Every structure is written in C-alpha cells, then in structure tokens.
Amino acid sequence: MVTIYDIAEHAGYSIATVSKALNNKKVSEKAKQKILDAVEELHYTPNSSARTLATNKSWMIGVVFGENLGIGIAHPFFSQVIEGFKKHAELYNYDLLFVSRHMGLGQETYKHLLHRGVDGIVIVQSHGEDEIGKLNHAIPTVYIDRPTNEPGTVYSDNLTGSKLAVNHLVENGHTKIAHIMGEQTTFAGIERAKGFKKAMREQGLPVREEYLVDGGFYSHAGGREAMIRLLSLNDRPTAVYVAGDVMAIAAMKVTKEWGLRVPEDISFVGFDDIKLAKHVDPALTTIRQDKGLIGQQAAIILLDKINTQGSTQNVDKKMVPVSLIKRDSVHRLA
Known part of the structure; x- marks a missing residue:
C-alpha cells in the first residue's frame, strides 16, 4: 500500500510538506503540483484513520x-x-x-x-x-x-413562487382561483399560503375561504382529497394553485375522473418541478425550486x-x- 512516505520520497519533499499539501495548507505552488503529480502517479489514497488523527476531524x-x-x-x-x-x-x-x-x-x-x-x-x-x-x-x-x-x-423563495403562480393564472384570465395548501405546520406550506393570499390581494381578487383547502403533507392522497372538496362546490374554481407537484398531479387526475377537462375546465399550477411534472398529461406548469x-x-x-x-x-x-x-x-x- 502506498503511504505518505512514498509520496514524499517520490516528490522529493519532506513528509511535513506533503502533509500540508494534502490538507490544503500553505505550500508553494511548485511543491503542491509535484506532490499532486506524485499522488496521481502512485495512486495514493489517504488512510481515513490517519487523516482523522492528522487533522483532528472525523470528515x-x-x-x-x-x-x-x-x-x-x-x-x-x-x-x-x-x-x-x-x-x-x-x-x-x-x-x-x-x-x-x-x-x-x-x-x-x-x-x-x-x-x-x-x-x-x-x-x-x-x-x-x-x-x-x-x-x-x-x-x-x-x-x-x-x-x-x-x-x-x-430555503426557497416561497412567497415569490406563489406570486408567480397567481400572476400567471390572472394573466390567463382567471379570477376564481383556489389554493390547495401544504401542511400548515410546515414552513413551506405556511409561506406558500401566505404568498397566495398576498398575491390575490395585490391583484384585487377575493380570497374565498371555500377555495382554501389543506392538502396535508404533500401526498398524492392529500391532493386527491383536497381536489374532491373543490370539485364538490357549487361554484367551482377555474384554476387551482397547488403547493406541491405530487398533490397537483393527483388533483389533475381526479378532475379528469369527474369528467372534466384539464386545463380547459380547470387549470393547474404546481410547486417544486419534480421530474414527473413534465411527463404527465397535460404537462404540469409549476414553480421550479433549484x-x-x-x-x-x-x-x-x-x-x-x-x-x-x-x-x-x-x-x-x-x-x-x-x-x-x-x-x-x-x-x-x-
């Protein structure tokens, strides 16, 4: 097994200098490069126990x-x-x-x-x-x-995300906008609901209590149950902003099961941009978190x-x- 002593001998530097170079401490660029070249040539892998002792870290x-x-x-x-x-x-x-x-x-x-x-x-x-x-x-x-x-x-800018979602729906002519909220004990759920209400007020639109539905912990079941509540209303929304893509995908599915068209009858905007979002039918408009x-x-x-x-x-x-x-x-x- 190649050791730090082999690296020192091959590179022509002291063990102390090699140790400094391998732990990103100050050495000359020339020395550092020769030592790194030696590491590559000899296929050196630092021993984790030795590294822990040398640096006083567990890594x-x-x-x-x-x-x-x-x-x-x-x-x-x-x-x-x-x-x-x-x-x-x-x-x-x-x-x-x-x-x-x-x-x-x-x-x-x-x-x-x-x-x-x-x-x-x-x-x-x-x-x-x-x-x-x-x-x-x-x-x-x-x-x-x-x-x-x-x-x-x-964390993500949840407030701006909600504003982008609401504004996009309003730009497309929607005024009857509902929100399927994320669990209201979670930071994301609270912030996205807060952002929704603020964006609706800024657009001069009412926030109707029956259009605010708690979808729980961002699950498929939660999204489905929340959407059934909205579909059961006499005056249904024309658009729904959903606090998570998994819930949004479930909400779209149950809407189609009720014989309605997505997005012609009800439009949807999600939040997250999970990998599945672009593969569902229709592909989900959503707020992307990086x-x-x-x-x-x-x-x-x-x-x-x-x-x-x-x-x-x-x-x-x-x-x-x-x-x-x-x-x-x-x-x-x-």
Whole structure:
C-alpha cells in the first residue's frame, strides 16, 4: 500500500510538506503540483484513520432527515437537495452519515451524533419540534427548508413562487382561483399560503375561504382529497394553485375522473418541478425550486462554519430564487 512516505520520497519533499499539501495548507505552488503529480502517479489514497488523527476531524457530516410520507430519501424534493449537498461536500472529502428518521430532532439524536464525532450536522426537516436547535451544542449546524434563529439556513423563495403562480393564472384570465395548501405546520406550506393570499390581494381578487383547502403533507392522497372538496362546490374554481407537484398531479387526475377537462375546465399550477411534472398529461406548469443549488448552498455554509470552528456569524438565511416553468396545464380564458 502506498503511504505518505512514498509520496514524499517520490516528490522529493519532506513528509511535513506533503502533509500540508494534502490538507490544503500553505505550500508553494511548485511543491503542491509535484506532490499532486506524485499522488496521481502512485495512486495514493489517504488512510481515513490517519487523516482523522492528522487533522483532528472525523470528515463526516451527520444528516438528520425527516418527512411524513414514509418514503425516506426517495422523497422527490429532498433526494435532489441531498444530492446537491453531497456533491459539494465530496469535493472536500467529506462523507455523510444518515441518522435514522425515527430518532427525530431530539437530544438523543444530538448525543448520537456527538458520539460518532461528526464535524457538522445538516438538518433536512420542515416540520415538528426541533430540540437540537434548542441545545447549546458545539457542532456546526445548517438547516434546509426550515428557517430558525440559528445562523445558517437555506430555503426557497416561497412567497415569490406563489406570486408567480397567481400572476400567471390572472394573466390567463382567471379570477376564481383556489389554493390547495401544504401542511400548515410546515414552513413551506405556511409561506406558500401566505404568498397566495398576498398575491390575490395585490391583484384585487377575493380570497374565498371555500377555495382554501389543506392538502396535508404533500401526498398524492392529500391532493386527491383536497381536489374532491373543490370539485364538490357549487361554484367551482377555474384554476387551482397547488403547493406541491405530487398533490397537483393527483388533483389533475381526479378532475379528469369527474369528467372534466384539464386545463380547459380547470387549470393547474404546481410547486417544486419534480421530474414527473413534465411527463404527465397535460404537462404540469409549476414553480421550479433549484434543489441542487439549495443543497450546494447548505454545504457551503456548513463547511464554512466547520472551518471557522462555528464562529461564522455573518451567515444568516440564504433564500434561493424560484422560477415559473410554463407547460400545458393552464388554459387561457376567452
């Protein structure tokens, strides 16, 4: 097995210089390049235990993940966010340690991560109580989709997303617009509903109570049940803004089952732009979240906190822009 001593001998530098170069510490560009060339030529792979001893780091980041649909990391939004986080963390040789979702965000989870010696924690959970955030702990932490008072949180511009959705429907002649809300204990659900009401007021349109329906935790069943309630009204909406694509796809399906046409009878706008959105019939107009960028920004913030021993105070909330993706689920009224 190739060791750091072999690299030093091959490159013609001391072990101390090689160690500095491999840990991104200050050495001359000439030395760094020769050492990296030697690493490549000899196919050197650093020993994780030795690297931990040399740097006083575990090179592991704990991932606390939770969602209410029971599908885990296959969740269409969070899986892409985590992939964006992972890609950036891997550039700096970090591994991810996933904590069982059954552990939640309590003190036991923090103790478990402390025992495993992780260098940082990323919390991807937009609902429920956050006991970790209440602890006076020393592990750098970043939150995704869950703004807190702690420095370091990344989320989408949900308010602007709702405004884009409502404005697009109004531009196409719709005034009777309903909203299938996301679970109102989640940050995203609350913000998107708030944005919907604000956008409707700005357009001079009434927010009718019967047009506000809670779809729950962004599930197919939740979207279906919420849409049945809207379809059962005597005065149905001509358009529905749905707080999540999975719910929107379910709502479109049940609308067609009731013998109505989509979008000619009822138009739909979703939120997320999951991969399936462009493959349904009709293709779903939706608000795109940049899921990869959310993950990347969270990783940048967390690594900065790790490298500054958690003392970074200028990192507060990072709001990632959203965009309207026009497809075929919105009909222009005459």
